[in-house]
Amino acid sequence: MTQLTRKQQQLFNALSIVVGNAMYALTVVLFLMPSGLITGGATGIALAFNKVTGLPVSAVLFVVNVAMLLLGWWVLGRRFALNTMASTVLSPFFMALWERLLGNLVLTDDLVLNTVFAGFGIGISLGITIRAGASTGGMDIPPLVLNKWFHLPVSSTMMVFDFIILAAQAAFSPVRQSLYGVVMAIIYTVVLDKVLMLGTTRTEVKIISAKSDEICAAIFAQLDRGVTILHGEGGYLREPESVLLSVVSNRQLPRLEKLAHAIDPTCFMIVSHVTEVSGRGFSLEKDYQAEG
Template sequence: MKKRAFAAVSVIGGNFLYALTVKLFLLPAGLVTGGTTGLALTANFLMGISISAFVLVFNILMLILGWLALGRNFAFTTLASTFLYPLALEFWGRLLSDFVLTEDLFLCTVFTGIGIGISLGMVIRAGASTGGMDIPPLVINRFFHLPVSVSMYAFDVCILLSQAIFQPPEKLLYGIVLVMIYTLVLDKMLLMGTTRTEIKVVSQKSEEICKAILKQMDRGVTLIEGESGYLHHKTQVVLSVVSNRELPRAEKIIREIDPESFLVVSRVSEVKGRGFSLKKHYR
């Protein structure tokens, strides 16, 4: 129940943050962007259509397309964002009216990228989809097996170019920077809180190191049978995963037991299981 409530809050908060970012930073600076918002900006310039109205109609059409091509379950994950984002745009538009925080191009580009990246990350981490222009690449992948990332970037480039007809080249360059910023922030958001550090230790005192990590750090350890490549001596590799903050302590424990041990430290993007995503069981 708590997880569902948190997911619902994340989806609602993510869509309202996205809309607020567009209202405070993207529109005042006249920036170009990709996705459904980029299409709406072009439609607004060419035909005078309200941005929120265009986004709502387009999202509904894409929802129907997703339902027909990708199935009912996928459509349910996009249902909330289909209506929340355009409604949030209209809400912030009426609430803030003509309020302008800043028109500085650099500041607006940076904060638009950060805001969009965080808001998309909130929605995706909740297990939902933002809908809109996210759906056509998935449909193309379903029927033509073209990588989603390739078609998504192709659509974004076309949408950016469509805005070049009413925006100066400088704005187009800022738009490219904007897409790069929110892509990087989104990647960080999706990995936030899940990165851990993997430790592999090759030592003749593997048993002692194993017991020390278990006792002093309360972290799980796996012993892997190994063999040295040159002399073919049998050995054991100590494998453990710790939090990033625990790494210095783990290294100190290992060096105190065996200063000559061979230590490999790697960053892993996600860890699930006992002690991390599940509670520990002690016997």
């Protein structure tokens, strides 16, 4: 597995933040604004002001983001504010850019298609931004402030703020757009979760066998994966036995199963999926030790 250097990782993260914000703004301009769908967060506030006053969505979003950034700087500190600054500026910038370049372009009048593509676009773009280590800012900040001041749960207060923003938009939107807006929120929540987990899931395998030494050697030689030997005891006969613990990629699992069963067809194997693995061979380079 090739690992990025520190500078390469920083450059990749910076590029991801730019791409994520550009994609988010494009999704809003192409699918949210033409269809009249409602949404939460700072974008929801900007859309509500746009419907009532006619002010550009990008301008209102910039004002809301800056206000929330200053609040976060004051209450949560300089480090948090710096982490949030990129999205505070980039999201409104790209939204103004897409508004100018695309004008009143409408890709489709189908509300279902707009709902689905808006959900996927927002979920993927937010996932890219968050994976790069940046905060999305905006209305994510007030719940953190309330948590620091009054120890209120962040998830609960965030839900309340989103509900208020959705309700404010629903007052000026047709029922159909409001209902589809709720569906879109569900879609982008699911997609965001999948994007955050993308590429980090691995498979954990535990193998109990009388031929554990042979299986262990085969895993080293044929899969180039590490193995931890756990010392256990059979619950029925109370005899000592070795338990092999290894973490492999999802694609390597079929090979590992065939390899183990070829050596010991009666081996006992437990397979489970883990959401994240860090350490040698995964988040760090492998460290091969020469035999003495």
